[in-house]
Amino acid sequence: MKQPNQYVKSSPQYEKIYKEIKASIINQEVKLGEKLPTEKELTTKFNVSRITTKKALDMLVSDQLIERIPGKGSFVTSSENMLKTSSSKKRNQTVIGYIVPDLDESHGLELFLSLENAAAEKNFQLIIKRTYGDINLEKQAIRSLIEFEVDGLIILPVSGEYYNEEIVKLNMQRFPHVLVDRYLKGFDTTMIFTDNREITRKAVDYLFDLQHKHIALFSPPYKDTSAIEDRVEGFFQAYAERGIPINKKIWLTNFHSSFPYPKYDLESIEHDIKLIQEHLKQNSKITAVFAMEYNIAALTYEASRRMNLSIPEDLSIICFDNPENSIGRKQFTHIKQNAKVMGRKAVESLEALIKNESIPIKTTLEAELVEKHTARRI
Known part of the structure; x- marks a missing residue:
């Protein structure tokens, strides 16, 4: 009589690594925008070859859970739970994306909070993608949000010598989008910026x-x-x-x-x-x-x-x-x-574009000088 097989074939190492990192993303142990350990660090942690680690990370990229930026590392771009929730809500809710270099402690953070409040008041769902000042990551963020079928985009573009061609495409295709805190010369895109x-x-x-x-x-x-x-x-x-x-x-x-x-x-x-x-x-x-x-x-x-x-x-x-x-x-x-006004106007303008309403191409905001005793008469 044939004996039952006493051994069960174990999963490949790359699959174990993939599942462990994926679980940490879904459970938000590693949050949106955070950097994963490097290939070398993962190789040491799991005691595997670099090829094995790379295969696990490639699978996470295919799942659109992370993005790999040459010279910078791997960053969490979404969680499976967030994507599922977003997909189920999108039928009844406007979904907009906000693409930004980062959320620092001054102007950038205040601008984000204003955007978030304005979006919440209109019952819009806001998805954020950080670019860390990298134009290639900005391109990927635009493409991934378009693939996710957001209704519109608000973008604080990366500074650089050349315009991002993905923004040029948005302009040519008349996809609803608003640029904030930047004035791009020669564009007829809706822009809200400081004078x-x-x-x-x-x-x-x-x-x-x-x-x-x-x-x-x-x-x-x-x-x-x-x-x-x-x-x-x-x-x-x-x-x-x-x-x-x-x-x-x-x-x-x-x-x-x-x-x-x-x-x-x-x-x-x-x-x-x-x-x-x-x-x-x-x-x-x-x-x-x-x-x-x-x-x-x-x-x-x-x-x-x-x-x-x-x-x-x-x-x-x-x-x-x-x-x-x-x-x-x-x-x-x-x-x-005036980051508060900039954020509110950006959401209002994007809503008008989504509804195909006519709005000003350029909105210029005034700023003020605040004295804090670091300048004196000589």
Whole structure:
């Protein structure tokens, strides 16, 4: 008589790894947008070959649970539960996607909260995809949300030299979408953005009124980066109206930690602090720094502290988008964008586009200068 088989064939190792990571995503132990361990880390953890680990990750990509970005790693893009829930709700609910570099503590977070509140008031479901400043991840986010059949998109585009062709396609195909916090020249896409040129001109005027003339512009590379470009044009305009010669030699625009997207690794931060220290030493006439981003202002403050310079007695600093209600973080005189209105108008505009209603192509919002005692008269 034939004996029953006492052995049951076990699952392949790659399948075990796949199931374990998939379960952690579905159970939200690893949340949307978070980075998975690297291939090397997974190889060590499960004591398998790198080929086995890669096969497990490829299966997760096929399930549209993660996206793999060369040089950056693997990121969770959705959970199976979320996709199932979204699919069942979509029949009775408008679903919109929000594509954003990240949700930082200042302008980006306030903008997201405004979008979220406006979407909730209209009973819209909001799906978020972060791009981490990577244009390839932005392209993938647009494609995956279109495949998921969202009703419309709100996009805060990645800054860069070239436009994302996926956004160009959206424009050509008249798919409902709204761009926020960016002005892309030559587009007839609906855009909602700050009048960066005018508020920068006013901010530089403010420094002129405090008798500053040697004002250093500290900025990420700004060529073909719409928001920064407009701010730079406002800087030029302020000097031209006062008839004061501009000295670009005291500008600093080659930071490592802020472009194409903020890198918070200690090496990049330390590099930029030393870069600022050396720049201030070589340009002792500088009396004020106009930082185009909060993080650059914070780096300037730390560099000044290490040089025993007092703020604002020895150096005045102003910037864009100071985080609110942040314990332990320096508060600078800053330009505050109207993120609440921007978010609400973005949702309202997208709703109108979904309904095929006529709306303004460009909406420009005013900003205000908020004083926080980091700039003084000299």
